[in-house]
Amino acid sequence: MVGMHDNATSDFLETLKQKRPGLLKTFHEQLRESASVLDDRGWEKPLASGRVSVASQVGHLLEGTTILAAVYKDGVIIAGDRQATEGFQVGERRIQKVYEVDTYSAIAIAGVAGPCIEMAKLFQVQVEFYEKIEGTMLSLEGKANYLANMVRQNLPMAMQGLIVIPIFSGYDLKRKHGRIFKYDPAGGRYEEEDYYAIGSGGKDARSSLKKLYRSGMSRDELLNAVTEALWDAADEDLGTGGPDFLREIYPTIKVIDQTGISNVPDSEIKILYTELFEKLKQ
Amino acid sequence: MSAPYYVSPEQIMQDKEDFARKGIEKAREVIALEYQNGIVMVAKNPLTTVFKISEIYDRIALAATGLSPEYEALRVYGIQQAEIKGFTYIREDVMAKWLTTLYSQQVGGVFRQWDAKPLEIELLICEVREDSSSNNRIYHVSFDGTFWEEQPYAVIGGKADSIVEILDQEHKEGMNIADAIRLAVKTFEKIESEVDEEERYEIVADTIEVALLDETRERRKFRRLLHEEIAEILTHET
Numbered sequence: 001m002v003g004m005h006d007n008a009t010s011d012f013l014e015t016l017k018q019k020r021p022g023l024l025k026t027f028h029e030q031l032r033e034s035a036s037v038l039d040d041r042g043w044e045k046p047l048a049s050g051r052v053s054v055a056s057q058v059g060h061l062l063e064g065t066t067i068l069a070a071v072y073k074d075g076v077i078i079a080g081d082r083q084a085t086e087g088f089q090v091g092e093r094r095i096q097k098v099y100e101v102d103t104y105s106a107i108a109i110a111g112v113a114g115p116c117i118e119m120a121k122l123f124q125v126q127v128e129f130y131e132k133i134e135g136t137m138l139s140l141e142g143k144a145n146y147l148a149n150m151v152r153q154n155l156p157m158a159m160q161g162l163i164v165i166p167i168f169s170g171y172d173l174k175r176k177h178g179r180i181f182k183y184d185p186a187g188g189r190y191e192e193e194d195y196y197a198i199g200s201g202g203k204d205a206r207s208s209l210k211k212l213y214r215s216g217m218s219r220d221e222l223l224n225a226v227t228e229a230l231w232d233a234a235d236e237d238l239g240t241g242g243p244d245f246l247r248e249i250y251p252t253i254k255v256i257d258q259t260g261i262s263n264v265p266d267s268e269i270k271i272l273y274t275e276l277f278e279k280l281k282q
Numbered sequence: 283m284s285a286p287y288y289v290s291p292e293q294i295m296q297d298k299e300d301f302a303r304k305g306i307e308k309a310r311e312v313i314a315l316e317y318q319n320g321i322v323m324v325a326k327n328p329l330t331t332v333f334k335i336s337e338i339y340d341r342i343a344l345a346a347t348g349l350s351p352e353y354e355a356l357r358v359y360g361i362q363q364a365e366i367k368g369f370t371y372i373r374e375d376v377m378a379k380w381l382t383t384l385y386s387q388q389v390g391g392v393f394r395q396w397d398a399k400p401l402e403i404e405l406l407i408c409e410v411r412e413d414s415s416s417n418n419r420i421y422h423v424s425f426d427g428t429f430w431e432e433q434p435y436a437v438i439g440g441k442a443d444s445i446v447e448i449l450d451q452e453h454k455e456g457m458n459i460a461d462a463i464r465l466a467v468k469t470f471e472k473i474e475s476e477v478d479e480e481e482r483y484e485i486v487a488d489t490i491e492v493a494l495l496d497e498t499r500e501r502r503k504f505r506r507l508l509h510e511e512i513a514e515i516l517t518h519e520t
Contacts, residue, residue, distance in 0.1 A: 015362050016369070023370060125369055128502075132337055132361050 012129040013122070013150075061162070062091040062113035065239040067098065068197035068205050068229060069108065069169040069180045070213060072222040075257030076169045076178025078106045079226050081201070081234060082249050083241025084113050093241065098252040101127050103260040105143060105170025110199035111163040115154065119164050123147055140172045144181040144189060152187025165198055171256045178256060201233030201240035208232040219255060223264065226253060227272045243273040298393060298400045302425040305402025309347040310334075310483070311439030312406065313469065314420050315453060317462035320410040320495045320503065321418055324466035326439075326483055327491040335493040337504035339364040339376050341410050343495050347439045348403030348425075356385060356405065373501075378409030382421040382429050390427020400425055404438035410495035410503050418495075441473050448472060460515045463492055467516060487513035 009015060016024045067080040080097035083090060091113075098108040099120045107123060109116040126146065131137050138146070147168050154164050169180040180192040195213050197205035208229035217225070230251050234242030243250050250273070253264040310326040312334055323345045325334040334353075335345045338360045346353035363384055368376045385405055393400045405423040420436045423429040435453055437445045448469045457465065470485045483489070492507040499505065 012365060012369075016366065019362070020366055020370065121369070125365055129361065129365050133358055135333070135336075 010130045010133040012126040015129075062086055062095070063239070064095060064097045064110050064113050064116055064199065065237065065241070066197065066199040066201035066205055066230065066233040067108035067110050067167055068195065068202070068209070068226065069167050069192075070195035070209060070222055070226060071178040071180060071193070071215075072217045072219055074178075074219065075171045075255065076180060077219075077222055077226055077253060077255050078108050078167065078169045079230060079251055079253040080108045080110075080199075081230055081241045081251050082244075083239065085200075085239045088238075090241075093244065093247065094249055096252060098254055099124060100254065100261055101143065101168075101170070102131070102137070104137075104173065104256060105140060105168065106254050106256060106261060107147070108167045108169075110165045110167075110202070112161075115157060115162050116164050116166075119150055119154065119166070123150060139174065140170045140179060143170070144168050144191075147181070148183060148187050148189035151183045151185065155186060158185040167196060167198060169256070171258055171260075173258070176258070197229065197233070199233075199240070201237030204236040204240075205229040205233040219257075223253070223255075223268075223272060224276070227251070227269065228276055231273070231276060243269070245270075245273075294396070299426065302393070302400040302402055306348055306404055306425060307440045309402070309404065309439045311437055311441055311445055311470070311473075312345045312347050313435065313437050313445060313449070313466045314345055314406045314408050315435035315449065315462055315466065316418055316420075316433070316455075317457045317459055319459070320497045321408045321420065322459060322462045322466070323406070323408060323493050323495075324463060324470075325491040326470060326485070326489065328489045333491060333506075335491055335506070337493075337502070338381065338407075339368065340373055340501050341412065341495065341503050342376070342378050342381060343408045343493065343504050345406040345408065345438070346403055348401070352401045353403045353405065356388065356403070359388065360385065374412075378407050378419045378421060382407045382423060385423050386427045386429045388427075389423055389425065393426045404442075406436050406438055408495055410497050444473055445469050459494070460518065463512070463515050487516055 062084040064084050065081055069076060069078040078098055082094055084092040084095040095113060098106060100106050101124050107120050109120050127138060127143055147166060151164065151166065163185055165183060165185065167180065167182055169178065172179050180196050182190050182192055182196050182198065194215060195209045197209065209225060212225040212228060231242060234240040248266065250266045250269040253269060255262050255264060312323060312325040314321055314323045323335045323343060325345065327334045332350050334347060335343060336357050338344050342364065344357055344360055360381055364376045364381060385407065389401050392398050403425060407421040407423065409419040411418050420432050421429055422432050422436050422438065435449050452465055467485055467490065474482050474485060487509050490512065492512050494505050495503045496505060497503060
């Protein structure tokens, strides 16, 4: 019979490739079929020949902006603003850039929204798929390495301007502390000991955290630092959204410790920003 | 070359059925029954490595008995199909009825294939309700691929019929989780007490497997109980 006796792989990407090859057609394959940016041999025409990148050919794409993660004494906090830009316009005010992967980890994504959200979704399914098939959870580092592979597979898209840059963080149950992994578009995976931020306002958030961050902070101390860093990013960078008191839209902040992942509720974030603005006025 | 012997289709199917039944008679039983917050599944299983009850998708679990390599392949197949469907459309579109039909096709397909041995398995596909406007579902798939819905409990394995008879008497609506597990265990014990002593299966916390589909949980409703938790429930017999 079809299907039942196929290889019992615990890799969801492999399963999709075997059973629904059309669904996972890479952007590169689609380009090859449309052929507009490929030469006669099916190779990519060099950008130097005056051709512009696909990203600029298809018009404005939604782009996510600032995401960050920081370790505190009991775990890790991962956060992101809620705005996506479309050129110089606000494209979306309530976009979600931070996703829960499983009980002990989360992914935040900066870059072009479409492929970003797709990668986060696929990664989440993969981690859960593995857990169910194998009957055991992937280690935090195992998940981080798998994600590196996904980012590397996205390289042809990144070359076309459709860049996806994740931050992956979680609570390591073996080492008993929070950990942060950052990536480059070539699939390079690097661990950060204390904090990291990326996206259009990432540098501003990093500069802010550089002054505010201390190792061994408590949850509340780090929450103050994180909200301030996101505010600095929103204040300096046009792409990053700040707290929106009018529409009640606040940054996403998730806390992961040994008991698992939890959302910091909007009501708490609202208070943090109200206090921060009081402090800044003085 | 000599001509092959003629065997009538009736005879072939009868032989297959006899073969499968003989296999399932030896299979250890699994009970799925509704309780206050969903469905609890209890299996006789002395192993801690091969599970008879497993998570398939957010609200769906599979309970199986018979030959473990056969139902293990079906378990993996079910997870793959469910995840592909959920990824293609949306998670809510993955339903037990659909999955049961797939299983029915697989199991029935093998049964009707002329040169294949029938699968010596039985399956229960359990689904906890989404909200109070819908119902819990338990689908029973037989070795020949036929399936039907059962409520509020279902049993697979060798002595399934005798267990159902006891549950007909004892099962009450809205039992709490501890009572539901104790009822399943008590039923197993009653059945075992009729077996010769040397062949008797000892029912203790370490030799049974218990898992829940609990509607009060977050997205993933499935939870496997630890042996310590089972022991705790069994020692507080009321």
